[in-house]
Amino acid sequence: xxNENGGDRTERIRxxxxxxxxxxxxxxxxxxRKVLEAVLDLREHFEAEQVLYFLRERSERVGKATVYRTLPxxxxxxxxxxxxxxVKHTHYELAFGEAPHDHMVCGRxxxxxxxxxxxxxxxRSKIARQHGFRVTGHxxxxxxxxxDCAAAFPAxxxxx
Amino acid sequence: xxNENGGDRTERIRxxxxxxxxxxxxxxxxxxRKVLEAVLDLREHFEAEQVLYFLRERSERVGKATVYRTLPxxxxxxxxxxxxxxVKHTHYELAFGEAPHDHMVCGRxxxxxxxxxxxxxxxRSKIARQHGFRVTGHxxxxxxxxxDCAAAFPAxxxxx
DNA sequence: ATGCTTGCAAAACGTTTGCACAGGG
DNA sequence: CCCTGTGCAAACGTTTTGCAAGCAT
Numbered sequence: 001x002x003n004e005n006g007g008d009r010t011e012r013i014r015x016x017x018x019x020x021x022x023x024x025x026x027x028x029x030x031x032x033r034k035v036l037e038a039v040l041d042l043r044e045h046f047e048a049e050q051v052l053y054f055l056r057e058r059s060e061r062v063g064k065a066t067v068y069r070t071l072p073x074x075x076x077x078x079x080x081x082x083x084x085x086x087v088k089h090t091h092y093e094l095a096f097g098e099a100p101h102d103h104m105v106c107g108r109x110x111x112x113x114x115x116x117x118x119x120x121x122x123x124r125s126k127i128a129r130q131h132g133f134r135v136t137g138h139x140x141x142x143x144x145x146x147x148d149c150a151a152a153f154p155a156x157x158x159x160x
Numbered sequence: 161x162x163n164e165n166g167g168d169r170t171e172r173i174r175x176x177x178x179x180x181x182x183x184x185x186x187x188x189x190x191x192x193r194k195v196l197e198a199v200l201d202l203r204e205h206f207e208a209e210q211v212l213y214f215l216r217e218r219s220e221r222v223g224k225a226t227v228y229r230t231l232p233x234x235x236x237x238x239x240x241x242x243x244x245x246x247v248k249h250t251h252y253e254l255a256f257g258e259a260p261h262d263h264m265v266c267g268r269x270x271x272x273x274x275x276x277x278x279x280x281x282x283x284r285s286k287i288a289r290q291h292g293f294r295v296t297g298h299x300x301x302x303x304x305x306x307x308d309c310a311a312a313f314p315a316x317x318x319x320x
Numbered sequence: 321a322t323g324c325t326t327g328c329a330a331a332a333c334g335t336t337t338g339c340a341c342a343g344g345g
Numbered sequence: 346c347c348c349t350g351t352g353c354a355a356a357c358g359t360t361t362t363g364c365a366a367g368c369a370t
Contacts, residue, residue, distance in 0.1 A: 027324060027369055048360080063327040068360060087250050087334085088359070104293050115287055123283060124302050127275050132307030133264050141299045142284050147292030187344055187349060209334075223352040228335060248360090249334070 010040055013079055013096050020077035031062050035070040039080060039094065045112060047089040084139065085112070102139075106146035108153065113146065170200055173239055173256050180237035191222045195230040199240060199254065205272060207249040244299065245272070262299075266306035268313065273306065 017036055021028045038054045039046070048067055055062045071092060074080040081095035085105055102120055104113040120140050128135045145153075177196055181188045198214045199206070208227055215222045231252060234240040241255035245265060262280055264273040280300050288295045305313075 025324095029325065029369070031326065049358095061327085065328080065361075066326060069325085084244060087244065087248075090360085104288065104291065106293075107296065113291055113293065115291065119283055119287075120300075123279055127279075128264065128302060128304065131264065131273055131275065132310070133266075133273065133302065133304050134306075134310045135302055135304040136267065137303045139299070139301045139303070140280075142288055142293065142295055143297045143299070144288065144293050144295040146294075150292070150294045185349095189344065189350060191351065207334090221352085225336075225353080226351060229350085 009097055013040065016096065017074070017077050017079060021073070026073070031066045032070050032073070034060050034062050035067055036074065036079070039071075039074060039092065043094050045083060045085075045091050045093045047091050049089075085141075102141065104142040104144065104146070106149055107143055108145050108149040111146050111148075169257055173200065176256065177234070177237055177239060181233075186233070191226045192230050192233070194220050194222050195227055196234065196239075199231075199234065199252070203254050205243060205245070205251050205253045207251050209249070245301075262301065264302040264304065264306070266309055267303055268305050268309040271306050271308075 014036065017032075018028055021032070034055060035051060038051045038060075042050060042054060048071060051067050051071070052062075052064055055067070071080065071090075075082060075092070079094070079096045080092045083091045083093050083103065085091050085103075100117045100121065101114045102117050104115065105111075106113070117138075117140065120138065124135060124138045127133075174196065177192075178188055181192070194215060195211060198211045198220075202210060202214060208231060211227050211231070212222075212224055215227070231240065235242060235252070239254070239256045240252045243251045243253050243263065245251050245263075260277045260281065261274045262277050264275065265271075266273070277298075277300065280298065284295060284298045287293075
């Protein structure tokens, strides 16, 4: 169930990380490599704590602080992307080579549905142009009730 | 610099809150009224702590817990809206009677530019329909560099 | 060898909660 | 009067930081 996109991509990501570290004059250490491997295996949306658990399960000795210090590096390297579903945790997802996408979050079961952002990106450019704003990114999240939950609770999600 | 939209709207909001509380069989207390007055004066984007400071400055005795317990009430009453600019704090803005809008955030100076969401709302409905998702809301944020900063630092914002 | 990196524990941060008391309906 | 709301302080969970020791270059 892991890395089914083939080792190519994984290998390419490893190289990207290494190059990024080298470029920033930051050391390529064992701990950082282990964090990278963990997020490559987790792949879906995850939070820092899950990376930690994952490493613990495999009895990899990586400190909590190191995980928290490495994730931002992976973001800057373009390998991860921050996704914010709630205030309490910071969520991450693998971004490298993924088509840009956004999320719908079901307020009832918590399910996260991804959808492509072509149109969102187009709209965002249009809006930014009108304001002389130079875009670097966006975050678009639709909240509501997913199909299954809507079927199970027909009355739900009508508020407001 | 405060309440320049005239007391009408302010007065209307007060009534909305009162009615909301009555409807939910929740008491209209002094503390809750003070929190409301604070957010009416703050108006722009603010966080819980700022409400607290504001009240402290005016030597209004309202506990931190009460502020944190009242803000969600104001959201449910449709007076405030949650806006999330960063992970650490929950931001709020006055929503009552405002045309729905979203935000561009300048990563250099922190400026927040609002823009209307008609098209965003249309797009969101279209996407949701494709997935059988029942929408209750959305959050759309464009990140980048504002006009002024782009002029001041022509090289900025080209990364990624 | 040097100095960035680590891991631990403790701090920090915004937010929530438990509780005895106050106050609204 | 009753029951909800209050305020304080302490608890909470995530993230950050200070520091001595470890390791990559």
